[in-house]
Amino acid sequence: MKIATLNVNSIRMRLDAVLEWLAVHEPDVLALQETKCADDKFPRFEFEEMGWNVEIYGQKSYNGVALVSRHSILGVRRGFEDPRFPEDCRLIEASVGGVTVVNTYVPNGTVVGSDKFDYKLRWMERLRALFASRHRPDEPIVWVGDMNVAPTPDDVWDSRRHLGKVGHHPDEFARLAALVDWGFEDVFRRFHQGPGHYTFWDYVIPRSFENNLGWRIDHVYATAPLAVRATSCTIDRTLRQGEKPSDHTAVVAEFDV
Numbered sequence: 001m002k003i004a005t006l007n008v009n010s011i012r013m014r015l016d017a018v019l020e021w022l023a024v025h026e027p028d029v030l031a032l033q034e035t036k037c038a039d040d041k042f043p044r045f046e047f048e049e050m051g052w053n054v055e056i057y058g059q060k061s062y063n064g065v066a067l068v069s070r071h072s073i074l075g076v077r078r079g080f081e082d083p084r085f086p087e088d089c090r091l092i093e094a095s096v097g098g099v100t101v102v103n104t105y106v107p108n109g110t111v112v113g114s115d116k117f118d119y120k121l122r123w124m125e126r127l128r129a130l131f132a133s134r135h136r137p138d139e140p141i142v143w144v145g146d147m148n149v150a151p152t153p154d155d156v157w158d159s160r161r162h163l164g165k166v167g168h169h170p171d172e173f174a175r176l177a178a179l180v181d182w183g184f185e186d187v188f189r190r191f192h193q194g195p196g197h198y199t200f201w202d203y204v205i206p207r208s209f210e211n212n213l214g215w216r217i218d219h220v221y222a223t224a225p226l227a228v229r230a231t232s233c234t235i236d237r238t239l240r241q242g243e244k245p246s247d248h249t250a251v252v253a254e255f256d257v
Contacts, residue, residue: 001097001255002027005144005218006239007105007200007248011035011066015043017242019050025236027252028069029096031103033146035064042066055094063089065103065145069096080126091127099226099257100135104145109166117166120148124175128182137183140257143221146200146248149176154195155216167217184221187233187253199235200248209240220253229256 004027008014011032022030035042038060047054047068057078058064067073076094079087093102104127109120135141149172153159162168180186188197198214205213220233233253240249 001029001099001257002252003029003031003099003101003142003144003220003255004236004250004252005031005033005103005146005220006250007033007146007218007246009034009036009246009248011064012037012041012043013244014246015046017239017245019046021239021250022052022068023050025252026070028071029101030068031101031144032066032068033064033090033103033105035066036061037064055092057089057092059089063105065090065092065105067092067094067096067101067103071096080130082126085123085126090123091130097257098140099255100139100141102131102141102143102145104143104147106146106148108148109169109172112164112166112169121171121175124172124179128175128179131179131182137223138225139223140225141184141223142226142253142255143179143184144219144251144253146217147176147219148217149173150215150217151176154193154197157195157198157213157215167215180221183223185224185227187220187222187227187230188216188235188251190227190230191233197235199251201240203247218248218251220251222253222255226255226257230254231256 055073056066074095090105107120110116150156199218201208201214231254236250
């Protein structure tokens with residue numbers, strides 16, 4: 001089973017590139033984040049015309065997540081289903097081929113000490129509670145998405161410069177570690193160690209992609225029953241090289257199931 005994740009940064013703007021990538025790579029599941037459109041504006045027809053099933057959870061101009069698959073997408077759940085949290089269209093989960101796929105777009109946090117940063121930390125804590133209440137670590141679960149956290153010095157091009165800032169802050173490390181400790185493994189790090197493996201290159205830094213001044217903030221995590229069956233996990237930089245690309249690129253994991 002091949003499962004991929006991509007922060008698309010507007011599905012309508014990147015539609016042609018995504019459809020072309022799907023046709024070439026044929027994943028069993030593609031998880032999209034930051035689709036940036038309400039459900040009635042999502043280009044569902046274009047996906048379905050090419051034989052893809054789609055489940056979406058979107059909102060106008062911001063956020064938004066989706067699951068794309070050739071297979072049936074079953075048991076779809078959207079959001080935390082918790083009235084204490086606004087439904088900001090950052091979470092969708094479903095079963096595909098007997099595997100639970102959880103797709104998240106973790107809040108950015110904006111500025112350390114801000115209300116948005118506090119919300120990010122609380123959101124991650126609520127996600128940890130969701131896993132504990134809905135699932136068990138011995139189930140086949142893949143958790144993917146834009147986590148908006150580079151959790152180690154190897155996951156950002158200049159850790160010393162960015163340590164303590166949004167995306168590379170000890171409070172974020174702690175929340176992500178609590179999520180992973182629930183029962184996940186970082187599948188990419190099963191196959192690749194060391195610095196230089198990035199999934200996001202900021203538009204505002206001149207030639208950030210060409211000079212590999214990036215962050216690894218798009219992750220694939222799996223519970224033990226799947227992690228031991230992982231056969232590869234790679235970062236596909238081609239989507240970041242195209243015309244008008246997203247500032248992220250795809251991460252692709254394969255499992256022998």
